[in-house]
Amino acid sequence: MDHQARKEVVKRFNKEVIEEGNRASFEALMDTRFINHSAPRGTANDAEGMWNTFQHILRPALSDLQVQIHDQLCECEKVTTRKSITGKHTGTLLGIAATGKSISIDVIDIVHVQNGRYLEHWGINTLSAVLTQLRAD
Template structure:
């Protein structure tokens, strides 16, 4: 079971985050999904995850890549340490394109239920990346 859950998370990272595949997103998200990492007061359902990648990261980062460094699975949860990287070629959080390479370090915990994302918790270094880009 843990190998299958790790594969679900790997597939999400590559097909959804890196490749922007909406059909895979829909196939991998439980309809009652909850993103516990969403900012307080913001939507935290499946659509909020899609918008994060499609409306924020994808327009700002060309050559977007996800590199998975580690995955640990226990019961129905998978913890992944990864890097989301790309070239800052579009506005990101109001910061105009700089052409600089960026790398956002991420640690995610995903609860997988029936082969789908049911819950997500995560920490990332996006605020550090934004601070560095604003000084460019």
């Protein structure tokens, strides 16, 4: 699998899984040995933990959820992506009632793609800063 194909796997995940909530795509793109090295302490770091983050935290809280990929780099089997997850805060987000405001979470993640599937993930994001701003408003 070449670098461009690995980038396409990550693009597909962002579009079909994060934006659209497509479970079949999620299962097709996740390796059974998947580990999320950035899972919050005390939460599952496997594929189901990743699915739950999108399906039970972000998607219910953000209508019109979209992922915009700004940059992607690939080295060996790892794809680094800088992106923004945007939407309108129309549902409860980690205990914060809907505000109706548009929000944007900036993300940089690294995904180890092997055989067309997500094997490992590391990431940083600005969710905590977004939550702080929502609480202050």
